[in-house]
Amino acid sequence: MSLTNKLRLPEPIVQAIINDTYTKGDADFSVTELLSPPQLARLRRDHASESVEDASDRIWSLLGQAVHSVIERSATNKDNIMSETTLNTNFNGMKIKGTFDSLTISDLELNDYKVTTVWKLIGGGCPIEWEQQVNIYRWMLEREKGILVKQAAVIAIWRDWSVREATRRTDYPQAQAARVEVPLWDLATTEAFVAARLALHMAAEPQACSDEDIWAKPSKWAIMKKGRASAVRLFEDQAAALDFMGTLGSGHSLEYRPGQATRCESYCPASAYCAQWQNDPRNKGISSVADSLFS
Numbered sequence: 001m002s003l004t005n006k007l008r009l010p011e012p013i014v015q016a017i018i019n020d021t022y023t024k025g026d027a028d029f030s031v032t033e034l035l036s037p038p039q040l041a042r043l044r045r046d047h048a049s050e051s052v053e054d055a056s057d058r059i060w061s062l063l064g065q066a067v068h069s070v071i072e073r074s075a076t077n078k079d080n081i082m083s084e085t086t087l088n089t090n091f092n093g094m095k096i097k098g099t100f101d102s103l104t105i106s107d108l109e110l111n112d113y114k115v116t117t118v119w120k121l122i123g124g125g126c127p128i129e130w131e132q133q134v135n136i137y138r139w140m141l142e143r144e145k146g147i148l149v150k151q152a153a154v155i156a157i158w159r160d161w162s163v164r165e166a167t168r169r170t171d172y173p174q175a176q177a178a179r180v181e182v183p184l185w186d187l188a189t190t191e192a193f194v195a196a197r198l199a200l201h202m203a204a205e206p207q208a209c210s211d212e213d214i215w216a217k218p219s220k221w222a223i224m225k226k227g228r229a230s231a232v233r234l235f236e237d238q239a240a241a242l243d244f245m246g247t248l249g250s251g252h253s254l255e256y257r258p259g260q261a262t263r264c265e266s267y268c269p270a271s272a273y274c275a276q277w278q279n280d281p282r283n284k285g286i287s288s289v290a291d292s293l294f295s
């Protein structure tokens with residue numbers, strides 16, 4: 001992978017990105033890779049030497065790593081805390097590597113720290129990908145260290161939290177950070193889940209990414225009112241939108257808002273090599289923040 005610096009970010013930031021010491025070593029899969037869409041993981045592996053990323057697209061990842069470096073300090077001279085601990089486990093002929101953030105031994109509590117957007121939590125409980133990740137670490141801890149975690153939580157640090165939104169909305173996180181309880185699976189369920197993910201990744205041809213994989217947002221029909229910037233109401237179905245508009249007075253119009261493939265558009269490191277995305281009508285040909293600024 002090579003790194004560009006189209007925004008001319010200062011050298012210390014670029015070097016901090018380059019000096020990322022993480023490596024999968026001799027493992028076949030990392031836990032993160034196992035949870036990622038099989039097509040994405042395969043393309044990334046096959047095109048590892050040609051891939052190009054811009055430093056500006058790695059800033060959030062850098063901030064996440066900064067938080068983990070700080071949390072690592074918590075274990076200094078504390079026998080009760082295991083932090084940033086790497087586990088390797090052999091399962092179904094494959095070596096899986098995972099690094100959990102912290103385990104408090106007296107409580108048998110596993111924690112993962114995430115610097116993320118508040119929108120991950122609004123309208124729902126623990127996101128399923130957090131639940132899957134933490135339960136795999138729990139399964140690995142039991143397999144490799146004989147430690148059975150009794151409770152688990154993600155400590156979410158909101159990178160886009162707004163005090164204004166917190167006072168305005170009741171479904172919005174009320175502080176800059178939140179403890180999100182992770183439902184624990186029984187170990188047999190986790191093992192079956194890992195086996196299924198391995199099978200998907202080992203298939204001769206990886207399956208196409210699903211709507212869920214690409215973080216698809218559906219097309220919408222917006223009822224607009226003259227003199228108002230935001231939509232009066234949004235519909236996924238054109239006929240329903242037209243019916244509703246018929247009940248309104250004059251000065252209203254219908255606006256089509258095309259759907260999005262958010263991951264392909266902005267977050268997939270393999271999008272340049274992906275035939276599915278190249279042939280997707282939602283593809284407008286912009287692949288990164290830097291490209292969008294320079295195009």
Ligand code: SF4
Nearest residue numbers: 209264268271274277
């Ligand atoms: S570009 Fe989209 S469809 Fe292609 S691998 Fe990435 S997420 Fe999947």
